[in-house]
Amino acid sequence: MPLILIAEDEPAIADTVLYALRSEGMDAEHCQLAREVVPRVRAGGVDVVVLDVGLPDASGFDVCRELRGFSDVPVIFLTARNDEIDRVLGLELGADDYVAKPFSPRELVARVRARLRRAHAAAPEAGWIRQGDFAIDRDGHRVHYRDRPLDLTRYEYVLLAALLQRPGAILSRTQLMDRGWDSDAESMDRTVDTHVKTLRGKLRAAGADPDPIRTHRGLGYAIEI
Numbered sequence: 001m002p003l004i005l006i007a008e009d010e011p012a013i014a015d016t017v018l019y020a021l022r023s024e025g026m027d028a029e030h031c032q033l034a035r036e037v038v039p040r041v042r043a044g045g046v047d048v049v050v051l052d053v054g055l056p057d058a059s060g061f062d063v064c065r066e067l068r069g070f071s072d073v074p075v076i077f078l079t080a081r082n083d084e085i086d087r088v089l090g091l092e093l094g095a096d097d098y099v100a101k102p103f104s105p106r107e108l109v110a111r112v113r114a115r116l117r118r119a120h121a122a123a124p125e126a127g128w129i130r131q132g133d134f135a136i137d138r139d140g141h142r143v144h145y146r147d148r149p150l151d152l153t154r155y156e157y158v159l160l161a162a163l164l165q166r167p168g169a170i171l172s173r174t175q176l177m178d179r180g181w182d183s184d185a186e187s188m189d190r191t192v193d194t195h196v197k198t199l200r201g202k203l204r205a206a207g208a209d210p211d212p213i214r215t216h217r218g219l220g221y222a223i224e225i
């Protein structure tokens with residue numbers, strides 16, 4: 001049975017989450033303080049950590065950073081404010097996902113399940129992860145579409161990999177840039193647009209119809225798989 005560790009200082013939220021996970025056949029443990037998380041994960045057996053950003057003794061961001069020093073256990077943040085979400089989306093922190101408060105227990109359970117599935121899927125097949133018509137090998141920087149390799153430039157790969165990390169989520173051009181470029185802000189938006197255009201061309205040539213990449217005017221891009 002998968003074990004989920006929840007670090008959350010608000011009892012009502014913690015109770016709701018514990019109940020939801022347990023009634024879906026998962027094992028769930030709870031702690032209230034940031035300093036309890038690392039020792040518990042070190043002790044072993046934790047499959048996913050659900051981490052409140054606003055813990056009383058330290059931020060969830062600090063905890064995540066410390067976890068990443070020794071563990072790749074999936075981390076899902078619980079965030080309460082928009083500026084927290086922005087930081088999570090930067091993904092500098094090595095978080096795998098986030099859920100914004102207020103959230104439905106069902107939504108959180110779905111996210112936890114997705115992380116568990118992905119952890120399982122990633123293990124046996126040396127890095128290939130299937131997502132809809134796509135399969136991505138993040139170690140080898142390769143993407144297949146409908147089981148055929150896409151011949152991508154480095155930038156096209158970076159864009160597609162970033163979009164596939166959170167299907168359906170809109171990533172701004174700045175966020176996309178952060179993943180793999182080192183040019184100045186001036187040319188940034190146009191650079192992303194140019195590479196998205198060539199990437200779309202290759203997907204079209206591979207039979208993608210309709211175009212899985214959506215343009216969100218003034219916001220950025222998202223992929224539908």
Ligand code: CA
Nearest residue numbers: 009052054055
């Ligand atoms: Ca809190």
